[in-house]
Amino acid sequence: MQTVTIKPKKEIRISVEAENISPDKFAGKTEKDILSMEAWMGNHKTTLGELFSVMVEGSGPAADTKIVMDGDFSRIKRIGEGMTAGLIMIKGNVDMHLGAKMSGGKISVTGNVDSWAGREMKGGELIIEGNAAYYLGAGYRGETCGMRGGKITVLGSALDFLGEHMCGGEIIVKGNAGILPGLSNNGGKIVIEGNTSRPGSEMAKGTIIVNGTVDEMMPVFKAEGTEAVDGITYRKYTGDVIVNGKGVLYVK
Amino acid sequence: MELLIKNGAVYDPFNGIAGDKTDISIKDGKIVDKVSSSASVIDAGGRLVMSGGVDAHSHIAGAKVNVGRIMRPEDTRSGIKPRTKITRPYTGYTVPNVYAMGYRYAQMGYTTVFEAAQAIMKARHTHEELEEIPIIDKGALTLFGSNWPTMDYVREKNMDKLAAYVAWGLLASRGFGIKCVNPGGGEMWGFGKNVTGLDDVVPNFDVTPAQIIVSLMKANEMLGLPHSVHLHCNNLGKPGNYKTTLASMELAKQVKPSKDRQVLHVTHITFNCWGGTNWGDFESKADEIANYLNNSENVTTDMGQLIFGSATTMTADGPVQYANAKLLHAKWANGDVELEDASGVVPIFYARQVSIHAIMWAMGLELALLTKDPYKVLLTTDHPNGGPFVNYPEVIALLMSNKKRQEEIKTLHEAVHKRTKIPGIERELDFNDIAIMTRAGSAKVLGLLDTKGHLGVGADADISIYDIKPDQIDPSVEHAKIKSAFQSAAYTIKGGEVVVKDGQITATPMGRTFWVDATVPEEQTEIMMKDIRMKFKNYYSISLANYMVQDAYVTHPKVVKAGVIPVEVS
Amino acid sequence: MATVITDALCPFCGCVCDDLTIVTENNKIIEAKHACKLGAAKIMGHHRIKAPMMRKDKHSDFKEVSYDEAINEAAAILARSKRPLLYGWASALCEVHKKGILLAEELGAIIDNTATVCHGPSTLAVHEKGLPSSTLGQIKNRADVVVFWGSNPVQAHPRHMGRYSVFAKGFFSEKGRKGRKIIVVDVRKTETANIADEYIQVAQGSDYLVLSALRAILSGHADVVPAAVGGVSKEQLSKLVDTMKTARFGAVFFGMGLTQSKSRYKNIDNAISLITELNSFTKYVIMPMRGHYNVTGFGQVCSWETGFATAVDFARGAPYYNPGETAANDLLMRKETDAAMIIAGDAGAHFPADSVRHLAKIPVVQVDPYWNPTTEVANVVIPVAICGVEVEGTAYRMDGVSLRFRKMIEPTHPTDIEILEKITERVKEIRGE
Numbered sequence A: 001m002q003t004v005t006i007k008p009k010k011e012i013r014i015s016v017e018a019e020n021i022s023p024d025k026f027a028g029k030t031e032k033d034i035l036s037m038e039a040w041m042g043n044h045k046t047t048l049g050e051l052f053s054v055m056v057e058g059s060g061p062a063a064d065t066k067i068v069m070d071g072d073f074s075r076i077k078r079i080g081e082g083m084t085a086g087l088i089m090i091k092g093n094v095d096m097h098l099g100a101k102m103s104g105g106k107i108s109v110t111g112n113v114d115s116w117a118g119r120e121m122k123g124g125e126l127i128i129e130g131n132a133a134y135y136l137g138a139g140y141r142g143e144t145c146g147m148r149g150g151k152i153t154v155l156g157s158a159l160d161f162l163g164e165h166m167c168g169g170e171i172i173v174k175g176n177a178g179i180l181p182g183l184s185n186n187g188g189k190i191v192i193e194g195n196t197s198r199p200g201s202e203m204a205k206g207t208i209i210v211n212g213t214v215d216e217m218m219p220v221f222k223a224e225g226t227e228a229v230d231g232i233t234y235r236k237y238t239g240d241v242i243v244n245g246k247g248v249l250y251v252k
Numbered sequence B: 001m002e003l004l005i006k007n008g009a010v011y012d013p014f015n016g017i018a019g020d021k022t023d024i025s026i027k028d029g030k031i032v033d034k035v036s037s038s039a040s041v042i043d044a045g046g047r048l049v050m051s052g053g054v055d056a057h058s059h060i061a062g063a064k065v066n067v068g069r070i071m072r073p074e075d076t077r078s079g080i081k082p083r084t085k086i087t088r089p090y091t092g093y094t095v096p097n098v099y100a101m102g103y104r105y106a107q108m109g110y111t112t113v114f115e116a117a118q119a120i121m122k123a124r125h126t127h128e129e130l131e132e133i134p135i136i137d138k139g140a141l142t143l144f145g146s147n148w149p150t151m152d153y154v155r156e157k158n159m160d161k162l163a164a165y166v167a168w169g170l171l172a173s174r175g176f177g178i179k180c181v182n183p184g185g186g187e188m189w190g191f192g193k194n195v196t197g198l199d200d201v202v203p204n205f206d207v208t209p210a211q212i213i214v215s216l217m218k219a220n221e222m223l224g225l226p227h228s229v230h231l232h233c234n235n236l237g238k239p240g241n242y243k244t245t246l247a248s249m250e251l252a253k254q255v256k257p258s259k260d261r262q263v264l265h266v267t268h269i270t271f272n273c274w275g276g277t278n279w280g281d282f283e284s285k286a287d288e289i290a291n292y293l294n295n296s297e298n299v300t301t302d303m304g305q306l307i308f309g310s311a312t313t314m315t316a317d318g319p320v321q322y323a324n325a326k327l328l329h330a331k332w333a334n335g336d337v338e339l340e341d342a343s344g345v346v347p348i349f350y351a352r353q354v355s356i357h358a359i360m361w362a363m364g365l366e367l368a369l370l371t372k373d374p375y376k377v378l379l380t381t382d383h384p385n386g387g388p389f390v391n392y393p394e395v396i397a398l399l400m401s402n403k404k405r406q407e408e409i410k411t412l413h414e415a416v417h418k419r420t421k422i423p424g425i426e427r428e429l430d431f432n433d434i435a436i437m438t439r440a441g442s443a444k445v446l447g448l449l450d451t452k453g454h455l456g457v458g459a460d461a462d463i464s465i466y467d468i469k470p471d472q473i474d475p476s477v478e479h480a481k482i483k484s485a486f487q488s489a490a491y492t493i494k495g496g497e498v499v500v501k502d503g504q505i506t507a508t509p510m511g512r513t514f515w516v517d518a519t520v521p522e523e524q525t526e527i528m529m530k531d532i533r534m535k536f537k538n539y540y541s542i543s544l545a546n547y548m549v550q551d552a553y554v555t556h557p558k559v560v561k562a563g564v565i566p567v568e569v570s
Numbered sequence C: 001m002a003t004v005i006t007d008a009l010c011p012f013c014g015c016v017c018d019d020l021t022i023v024t025e026n027n028k029i030i031e032a033k034h035a036c037k038l039g040a041a042k043i044m045g046h047h048r049i050k051a052p053m054m055r056k057d058k059h060s061d062f063k064e065v066s067y068d069e070a071i072n073e074a075a076a077i078l079a080r081s082k083r084p085l086l087y088g089w090a091s092a093l094c095e096v097h098k099k100g101i102l103l104a105e106e107l108g109a110i111i112d113n114t115a116t117v118c119h120g121p122s123t124l125a126v127h128e129k130g131l132p133s134s135t136l137g138q139i140k141n142r143a144d145v146v147v148f149w150g151s152n153p154v155q156a157h158p159r160h161m162g163r164y165s166v167f168a169k170g171f172f173s174e175k176g177r178k179g180r181k182i183i184v185v186d187v188r189k190t191e192t193a194n195i196a197d198e199y200i201q202v203a204q205g206s207d208y209l210v211l212s213a214l215r216a217i218l219s220g221h222a223d224v225v226p227a228a229v230g231g232v233s234k235e236q237l238s239k240l241v242d243t244m245k246t247a248r249f250g251a252v253f254f255g256m257g258l259t260q261s262k263s264r265y266k267n268i269d270n271a272i273s274l275i276t277e278l279n280s281f282t283k284y285v286i287m288p289m290r291g292h293y294n295v296t297g298f299g300q301v302c303s304w305e306t307g308f309a310t311a312v313d314f315a316r317g318a319p320y321y322n323p324g325e326t327a328a329n330d331l332l333m334r335k336e337t338d339a340a341m342i343i344a345g346d347a348g349a350h351f352p353a354d355s356v357r358h359l360a361k362i363p364v365v366q367v368d369p370y371w372n373p374t375t376e377v378a379n380v381v382i383p384v385a386i387c388g389v390e391v392e393g394t395a396y397r398m399d400g401v402s403l404r405f406r407k408m409i410e411p412t413h414p415t416d417i418e419i420l421e422k423i424t425e426r427v428k429e430i431r432g433e
Ligand code: SF4
Pocket: C010, C011, C012, C013, C014, C015, C016, C017, C034, C035, C036, C037, C038, C039, C040, C157, C158, C159, C160
């Protein structure tokens, strides 16, 4: 078992690209190795050691590597990008692209995350106790597939376009979601406990469940009566009819 | 500047050299008889030496290419390399940025590449991009197949005016030759329709595709253009289209070549040798095309080889692109040009387990392997339609190794066994064949054999050296080595300057842009211009004064003279 | 003695009219024939900045300095920045854009253009759906149904209708206006709506819903569409679908009413899909009504040079693109930008208040012929010649047709190109390259 503890050394205003903060990169590495790993602050190439204090206990493979981050990381991007295993526990807020393209392992955040968390995620788990910004579990610009697998849970709310182009996996938002969740979906499951607007536009496949109110319904769904899911009765819709969609939208 | 390349195993088919240890002398960017003792020396050490690669059909610059980039940031983000002291950043795979375009070709040992389609009205854009592509020499073919003046003159059977229009259009676009895409179809796509065969009549213009093709071939030979008419056949993308392709080739018999070359180049056969009547009975008829080529003398082709993975289809064939977009549920860009032609761009992913893609993969290879004379089939992927040009080494390896083909076939949809002949074809091409398909043949088809595609005295000193010792390798078995050697040249020399060493860019000189200045008797041009002026006054949305590509966009021109009055090539 | 330039191009809006007659005398333009009011105003000139200026802080007054001093200071500001922004470009020629991209590479900067506050969203939609379009002449010669959606050419593109879309006569459209049905879809009754055959009023922020309803009806699913969507009755929607479907050639021109309202680029995304689907019935094209004359050109140049259309971040040496993260306002709103160069575009007038407030706090270099609100937040101001009037070069019309501007009069100031080249040289020196 390897535990890496990271704390910010100073206040950071210009975002730092720190895809090296990942169990895959830290596994088996010493404090010195990690301190000298590359990070970018704007156009300035720097090291993790310049920005953070790092403490390493034990050594192990990625699956047995735990990264504990304590402090304000709201200007640190790409944490856990592409990770395949291990654990990242963040006490604080983080910047964009948290866990983008991750395929395994788990990331938990006590604070808020900025846009594109879980972008193109393939597997593993992302737990966000605060709020998520735009494009949670979405894709990259122009790409036809966003999240393909894994699970994202947000205890707070999420902004617009969550789960855009989702092809698989699951997103649960305990609070509200912004407009157009599940846009152009082709699989996967989205559960929104709170309110949202215009869900499921252009959805070809997949499931969206809204337990709060839907502010505006897209005029592209066929009403299919009511159906009980986990003991709760929903109005059931299928669509988007424009794309001959087989998606299912449940609204309480 | 003098340079001597010693101890190369030289393959120069045009000059009848096939692997002989020959020295090559270079002075002032040209190949010469001999150089002084102060020349710098490259010891090829028995490695493979060929003239620089020549690509006669690729989509490297212009409106459609840029639309591809704009609509595909997901493509652009692949293949990214940061800038270095010598190179600007590289981006993209199927639609690379201008820098990657030049660098990657040079890294493969290619030094001359022709953009296969530009509308005259958008030629300024093509040249803006060509001006930014480093290292390689280039040029662009100009679309004439659906232009209103073309169709008017074909209907009126006025060959003088047609020739004058072609000459003027080449000047206006700084174009190198006549490209003809789905003739007549471009106009019909203006109202969302298409022609379905060579003898359909184009409404309002009262001409047929067959008439357009034949007339353009005649005009081409009247003008004595270096290249022949370059045809993208009607019905492309439709099962059963091989019949249209054969019928189009048959039209070539009506015209005599003005030079020692074909009168018709039928491009990217992978997309128009389709048998069957629908997607269910879809099959390869590449063998029929090869059979035709084996029994005729005035038609050449190129493969348009399919490469599995991501591709971006882009063509002036507007209707086929809409059909593609619908079939694939893919994003679709359309770019029709008033009075001239159509165009469309659609991304595609070719998958091994999709029967149609597996069959298409076989088509290009069948064509190349069943056609006896390699001068009749150029190696292309119709970049980026069949796949990006960086895959040429893969195609070379496939052509040189039956073993590799059989290994590939095992990974493909079973349709490749029943609907193609590829599993049973044992022929393996040699370095001489490859040198023809990628150099001498392309230069001959383009009409550039005076300076390109060979290593004889007087040729441009465009040379590639590959890390292969031809006498020590069995390409059939060591196909992986063949592929990696062709991917990254040991040396690429462009105009006498080393631009690539060990696969890395070492210098980025600007190449030249070839265009054809064809002379027509002035009176003929003047009569024709009356019609053109009328069309600008009434129909074009820009002024005639702002139409022609200005000199500012062709800063390194290489003008090839042609014309009704015979003028010697400069 | 008066000189006359015919077939001159107008450097104001995305129509890039190329039929102007310019009369000059003693290196002054005295007449711009055929130009509309907007174009003539630009060509005839206004409020030039006379000489380079600098000031210590944003509260003190500008002092005139030499070009060398201003260029040195500009280079110093940019070279020391960790997150420089190079913004503007829409009123400059493509030759300037190339130099700008080279400088951005050299600096590791973000380069973005004014599309970010107008038609940037259209590009995001093109990534999703492509763009079925054509040159404007196709519309002039063929269109019998023309829809202006959230766009108002009477105000913003005065000659668009005459030259290309409404009154223009062509080969298949000899009757001009009489042979065309003009439809305006907008939240308010615009001047263009007043001359249209049909006006459809959409409730604020409901374009996306209305577009989806049209697509549903077109695809044979009218049954799922409620009685009214976004303030438009189902009957009216069905009628619109019928009109659109039965066109011989239809064109849709959209404007900022669509790109800058609720759902933003997704509106365009949806509109593009509607056009794509209409092509199963008849011919349709769609086009953004681009504002500045060469905002399209920046997108073209940036795409062939970097692979991405705009908002390119060179921080790590290789281009990275992700609007929402790398566009000018994304960085300014987060207060990440620590120095900016605003060139051939006004940030002061068009950015959200928070962005402008941040610009007021960081060092700003302005390169522009004109005094404008950006000048108020600048530390270094470098006046230049007017592209398209005093400088020749390339611009792309809204339909992607490139045209070459000729010089109308001799410049009295250096060109943007010269300034950018000098700044780039100076930056290299500072960095010891
Ligand atoms: S419409 Fe636009 S381009 Fe034409 S004259 Fe007016 S401002 Fe200039």
